[in-house]
Amino acid sequence: ILEACSYHILCFCLQMGWGDLGVFGEPSKETPNLDLMAAQGMLFPNFYTANPLCSPSRAALLTGRLPVRNGFYTTNAHARNAYTPQEIVGGISQDEILLPELLKKKDYVSKIIGKWHLGHRTQYLPLKHGFDEWFGSPNCHFGPYNNSVRPNIPVYNNSEMTGRYYEEFEINVKTGESNLTQIYLKEGLDFISQQAVAQRPFFLYWVPDATHSPVYASERFLGKSQRGRYGDAVMELDGSIGQILAHLVSLGIHNNTLVFFTSDNGAAVMSGPHQSGSNGPFLCGKETTFEGGMREPAIAWWPGRIPAGTVSYQLASVMDLFSTSLSVAGVLPPDDRVIDGLDLSPVLFNNSLLDRPIFYYRGNQMMAVRIGQYKVHYWTWSNSWEEFNTGINFCPGQEVPGVTTHTQEEHTMQPLIFHLGQDPGERYPISVQSEEYRDVHRQVTAVVEQHQKDLIPGMPQLNMCDLAVMNWSPPGCEQLGKCLKPPESNPWKCVWPH
Amino acid sequence: ILEACSYHILCFCLQMGWGDLGVFGEPSKETPNLDLMAAQGMLFPNFYTANPLCSPSRAALLTGRLPVRNGFYTTNAHARNAYTPQEIVGGISQDEILLPELLKKKDYVSKIIGKWHLGHRTQYLPLKHGFDEWFGSPNCHFGPYNNSVRPNIPVYNNSEMTGRYYEEFEINVKTGESNLTQIYLKEGLDFISQQAVAQRPFFLYWVPDATHSPVYASERFLGKSQRGRYGDAVMELDGSIGQILAHLVSLGIHNNTLVFFTSDNGAAVMSGPHQSGSNGPFLCGKETTFEGGMREPAIAWWPGRIPAGTVSYQLASVMDLFSTSLSVAGVLPPDDRVIDGLDLSPVLFNNSLLDRPIFYYRGNQMMAVRIGQYKVHYWTWSNSWEEFNTGINFCPGQEVPGVTTHTQEEHTMQPLIFHLGQDPGERYPISVQSEEYRDVHRQVTAVVEQHQKDLIPGMPQLNMCDLAVMNWSPPGCEQLGKCLKPPESNPWKCVWPH
Numbered sequence: 001i002l003e004a005c006s007y008h009i010l011c012f013c014l015q016m017g018w019g020d021l022g023v024f025g026e027p028s029k030e031t032p033n034l035d036l037m038a039a040q041g042m043l044f045p046n047f048y049t050a051n052p053l054c055s056p057s058r059a060a061l062l063t064g065r066l067p068v069r070n071g072f073y074t075t076n077a078h079a080r081n082a083y084t085p086q087e088i089v090g091g092i093s094q095d096e097i098l099l100p101e102l103l104k105k106k107d108y109v110s111k112i113i114g115k116w117h118l119g120h121r122t123q124y125l126p127l128k129h130g131f132d133e134w135f136g137s138p139n140c141h142f143g144p145y146n147n148s149v150r151p152n153i154p155v156y157n158n159s160e161m162t163g164r165y166y167e168e169f170e171i172n173v174k175t176g177e178s179n180l181t182q183i184y185l186k187e188g189l190d191f192i193s194q195q196a197v198a199q200r201p202f203f204l205y206w207v208p209d210a211t212h213s214p215v216y217a218s219e220r221f222l223g224k225s226q227r228g229r230y231g232d233a234v235m236e237l238d239g240s241i242g243q244i245l246a247h248l249v250s251l252g253i254h255n256n257t258l259v260f261f262t263s264d265n266g267a268a269v270m271s272g273p274h275q276s277g278s279n280g281p282f283l284c285g286k287e288t289t290f291e292g293g294m295r296e297p298a299i300a301w302w303p304g305r306i307p308a309g310t311v312s313y314q315l316a317s318v319m320d321l322f323s324t325s326l327s328v329a330g331v332l333p334p335d336d337r338v339i340d341g342l343d344l345s346p347v348l349f350n351n352s353l354l355d356r357p358i359f360y361y362r363g364n365q366m367m368a369v370r371i372g373q374y375k376v377h378y379w380t381w382s383n384s385w386e387e388f389n390t391g392i393n394f395c396p397g398q399e400v401p402g403v404t405t406h407t408q409e410e411h412t413m414q415p416l417i418f419h420l421g422q423d424p425g426e427r428y429p430i431s432v433q434s435e436e437y438r439d440v441h442r443q444v445t446a447v448v449e450q451h452q453k454d455l456i457p458g459m460p461q462l463n464m465c466d467l468a469v470m471n472w473s474p475p476g477c478e479q480l481g482k483c484l485k486p487p488e489s490n491p492w493k494c495v496w497p498h
Numbered sequence: 499i500l501e502a503c504s505y506h507i508l509c510f511c512l513q514m515g516w517g518d519l520g521v522f523g524e525p526s527k528e529t530p531n532l533d534l535m536a537a538q539g540m541l542f543p544n545f546y547t548a549n550p551l552c553s554p555s556r557a558a559l560l561t562g563r564l565p566v567r568n569g570f571y572t573t574n575a576h577a578r579n580a581y582t583p584q585e586i587v588g589g590i591s592q593d594e595i596l597l598p599e600l601l602k603k604k605d606y607v608s609k610i611i612g613k614w615h616l617g618h619r620t621q622y623l624p625l626k627h628g629f630d631e632w633f634g635s636p637n638c639h640f641g642p643y644n645n646s647v648r649p650n651i652p653v654y655n656n657s658e659m660t661g662r663y664y665e666e667f668e669i670n671v672k673t674g675e676s677n678l679t680q681i682y683l684k685e686g687l688d689f690i691s692q693q694a695v696a697q698r699p700f701f702l703y704w705v706p707d708a709t710h711s712p713v714y715a716s717e718r719f720l721g722k723s724q725r726g727r728y729g730d731a732v733m734e735l736d737g738s739i740g741q742i743l744a745h746l747v748s749l750g751i752h753n754n755t756l757v758f759f760t761s762d763n764g765a766a767v768m769s770g771p772h773q774s775g776s777n778g779p780f781l782c783g784k785e786t787t788f789e790g791g792m793r794e795p796a797i798a799w800w801p802g803r804i805p806a807g808t809v810s811y812q813l814a815s816v817m818d819l820f821s822t823s824l825s826v827a828g829v830l831p832p833d834d835r836v837i838d839g840l841d842l843s844p845v846l847f848n849n850s851l852l853d854r855p856i857f858y859y860r861g862n863q864m865m866a867v868r869i870g871q872y873k874v875h876y877w878t879w880s881n882s883w884e885e886f887n888t889g890i891n892f893c894p895g896q897e898v899p900g901v902t903t904h905t906q907e908e909h910t911m912q913p914l915i916f917h918l919g920q921d922p923g924e925r926y927p928i929s930v931q932s933e934e935y936r937d938v939h940r941q942v943t944a945v946v947e948q949h950q951k952d953l954i955p956g957m958p959q960l961n962m963c964d965l966a967v968m969n970w971s972p973p974g975c976e977q978l979g980k981c982l983k984p985p986e987s988n989p990w991k992c993v994w995p996h
Contacts, residue, residue, distance in 0.1 A: 019523060025517060025522045025778050027543040027918075043527070045526070045527055046525070231919070231920070281524075396926075397923055397924075419771070422728075428894075
């Protein structure tokens, strides 16, 4: 007999914005399954990712630790977001302990379906870090590439590639058609069925990338949304999650399954209306430490355990999913390192509210911190004038003087403070003359000092790039006849403009 | 035995924004009663007011006609919003036929509770225009005034004043405390009870003003919201609507009652975070013809008739409430004039979608029109540089180059076109080079030409002002000893800066 929570499913969608769900006010209201999931579960309007960019968020989720601790950051320049393109040399450190490794103690079978993004060189791949199965890609589905200057991204089936995007796995960049979400869905449903039949506890990390540029949807969904192609992709993900939940119910294991839905960073609003979603009423998006960059849609679902139709105002983070998964699996977290994740069990099961700060980092620079309703900005930056003047805008249509700055502005001595309840859009800094300001400043200073005192930065993994490390010859390429010849190694310090 | 829909209740809240409801994504999720009303009824994400300012919206709702037809506009300057402050000379024309006048044909008893705003001189008051009962004020609850330069606003009980704001009816502008919403709620519940007992069909027009600056709430709600005082006011209105619906159920008349909730204009975002709400993902707010100025939260509720938990994408307007009320009451609309309202019965009862445009006016200038998902701007304007430079900003934190213009910009020959499904924030004009642009332009040109061909503007009512017409000596002041001496009449052309 399996214990109460034997199954964990994390649906971690790529750069879906807070405002992309009907339940969070998307005007087209095209996410009936996610809205129903919220009606049957718990909605988190104050849920955050650990970084406004994909790779560090994922590393934080799977380690329960801030990127600055787990090494998913760069020191090449001040306050820059870094990630894992094909030319990245680094990846998840051997010293980090990932959630699936820990769940093994209770015999969980773990599978990742979709984008990994924690390093694509052999030693960094999922099956080397606790996952038992994998179907998906190590990097973003950018492309198509010509395979001489840049290889197309491989798709792995477990530890060997089974093809490449734009080759065996089609994505039509013109029409936006691709069957990938359906493939990922089938992989997910099959995995669930197999474990349920075998009565093995499982952890499914379902990480589809349809909402990441180039956005795609399968034929059945293309053109169906009022929101264009991005909306089509959202509808297909919504439908897939609906099928996953229905599958759990049909297998009769829904009362033993914790399902969590969230996203890795805010909507990529710089990509315009066709390739990006909505951050609702929040400021800016992906790449920034404004609310639009890091506040995420989030829903927890566990029929019979999590009270239906509840809203939790808990300040929560993707890193909490690490701690919460361990807790409900009955596994102790590592005690030899700082874990930033919080066990949300009291929140999920008793709607408790736990006091905790949220830290907003860009690279290894803490840009801002939230305590209670207050957000305190020590540094502000959208993107550089240089980039902005070429038309790249991280806050299209939004401009708050002195806040959405195009130079990195330090406010350490006199931070900008916002009340997010009254001013979710971060438009009206609280007067530095007010008692409210002084009170918050005093409280937050203590929190930040404590945080910084304990902080031991990890070895930065995202500093070096090299064309030779790209996906030229992934494991398994020989059998497929798909090995490509890498260029000479010529490493350089990666340039991170944001 | 009364017919199917014998009771109509319109809750018309003041300048609540589209984004102020939990169901429309307000992050604090503090409107459980309205969210439940939506879950039991039909939600309208594409619902519009007829003008981005209060008085003209109300006149449009009660006449079913655009302000440019019913006279609620000014010709003193180009494209200006006008309303009914105390010094206004005009009001609702005797030639206009109001909804309660028509409902009399079926013996409806009509009551308005709250702000009237269709003119405060004796001939313009509600009981002269079809209402049987009134409790509330003719103008905004601005003040306190000193009663020598400006009189405090009277509160009427039917055709006579029963006191004044800041005198008999307290509003503490410092603390934000006032019991007015509770008074209005009690008036509403009592009216409903009386008509239900007497089995008389009724129309209740419930128009509380707690969310209009100066925002207020009663002691029980003050400080309760995560959103500050404005949120307190919203919570109290939400609670009141919950009580009204519960009262209908307890009287057993909910299956005979159509209740509609909406708002008169977008959130007054120029008033900062303490006195204004949220327009969610939309651009700008009150006073503007961007979505934030005119798209409104809207919910229809009629258990047993309107299917529960439905979303209608119908483009709808406050003027439709006129036509729909008449339709469900079995009254024919006037046939001697153009009615802009649409009978929403097929939408409410069969979730049909009716083709119709939405016109966005500022004064007598059609600034924009929506057909389907497309919005076409012929004129753009936020507010003047002169005002903007004094710190008055109708789009705080938002700026879309060439769109949120501070001069009145004409685009008649080459209008700005947005796809609101893909771009609800009106940030990305569709390329004039595209086929999509040409198609939409052609379609909309036909619609606009038809509209303008049929348009007979009403006599403008909002041109003249005079201090002598202010609320110095409203009917009933003698008995109360509250008559004030008016100054000499000295009319002038009102100045409408917006």
